[in-house]
Amino acid sequence: MDNKEKILTCALELFSDRGYDAVGVQEIVNEAGITKPTLxxxxxxxxxxxxxxxxxxxxxxxxxxxxxxxxxxxxxxTMYRLTQAYFDYAKENRIFYRMLLAMRFYPPASDGYKVARPLVNEQIRVLEELFTKASIQHGNMKGRQRTYAITYLGMVNAYIELHDNEDSLEEDNLIRKATHQFMHGIFS
Incomplete structure (x- = not known):
């Protein structure tokens, strides 16, 4: 592992465990075994x-x-595949996903929030595009695409948070349950 990878790995673990604002540069470089100029x-x-x-x-x-x-x-x-993609990613990248979820609730003026917010917005954009395409077939969805995107993201993240550190994220039944719950809401 080269120095850059060591820094990224150590920073991810520290930021995930204690939060971005609680970790200093000195702590990162000590953990990575490098110097500040290297970082x-x-x-x-x-x-x-x-x-x-x-x-x-x-x-x-x-x-x-x-x-x-x-x-x-x-x-x-499509919603089943999307839910499965979220669950699989969160399971494979637990430390990162936990950090990203926590950063959504940082104070809006904090550096961590400012850096993480555009990434959350990118997820919402992908979801909005899906609901815009689906609204052609499902007229009741017109004008609600952003609301559906935000609601879906909140729901799937709640499932991920509830099942963090469990193998249940890979269970087909949980994916179906989450998808079913969301679909009943948007088809009403």
Whole structure:
């Protein structure tokens, strides 16, 4: 593992365990076994480190979600695939996903919130696009795409938080239950 990877790995663990604001640069470099100039060489600042970490990890999530959200006329199936993509990603990237969920509730003026918010908005954009395409077939959805995107994201994240550190995220029954619950709400 090179220095850059060591820094990213240590920062992820520290930020996830204690929060971005509670972790200092000195603690990161001590944990990674490198010097401050090395961290600054790769990332410029602590905020630059967070930005790099979030961007690197979040790209994989957006790629998965975009593929799962490809609408082909079957909304329940698409929502099932999307829920499965979220659960799989959260299970495979527990530490990162836990950190991302926590950062949604940081104070709006904090550096962590400012860096994380655009990533949450990107997820909402992917979901909104799905609901916009589906609204052509499902007229009752017109004008509600953003509301559905935000509601779905909140619901799926609640399931992930409730089942964090459990293997139940991989259970087909839980995916079906979450999808079914959401579908009943939007088809009413």
């Amino acid at each position: 600054y060489h790769y990332f410029g600042s602590k905020e630059g480190l967070l930005q790099s970490l979030l961007t690197l990890k979040h790209e994989g999530l957006i790629k998965r979600l975009s593929q799962a959200a490809e609408y082909k006329g079957d909304l329940p199936l």
